[in-house]
Amino acid sequence: MQGEDEDLSVRSRLAATLTKGRRAAAEEHYKTGRALEKDGAWLEAAAAYQKAVDADPRHAEWYFRLGHAWEKAGSAFGAVTAYQQALARNPDKPQWHFRLGKVFLAMRDFPSAAYCVRQADKRSALAGGTGKMPSHALSLERRIELSLPAKPPYAYCM
DSSP states (O other): OOOHHHHHHHHHHHHHHHHHHHHHHHHHHHHHHHHHHHHHHHHHHHHHHHHHHOOOOHHHHHHHHHHHHHHHTTOOEEEEEEEEHHHHHHHTTTHHHHHHHHHHTTTHHHHHHEEEHHHHHHHHHHTSOSSOEEEEEHHHHHEEEHHHHHOGGGGGGO
16 A cells, blocks of 8 residues: 555656646747747748647647737738637636737738627726726727628618
């Protein structure tokens, strides 16, 4: 019985040591991503952020940075995936919803873009803001409205 307890203790200490090592490595990857981002090396930054979230997936901010790097690198799919992961971990960030909406707009997914902008406005109001994003966000919502196909006049008769 005592031998089993010692085995569990050794295993739990080993697991804790490995976890600390993974977290430290994740932190280093994140710091590398930030440095690469400042240099405008977006693909390399995305790779570093991906390693960080693979090693320690708990950080919503890291997923947001990954999404931003993918967005700047021109990968809409990568940006959407990372932004959604960030929002799954912390849905209360209006600016994150707005960034996701911008990517959807670039993809011409107007319903998703409009939904994200509405979520950004809603989260802003809940956070004590005015309920409206900055003027550039409002113009984004207007651009979405203008991009939607107009209903033909006969559609109102049906």
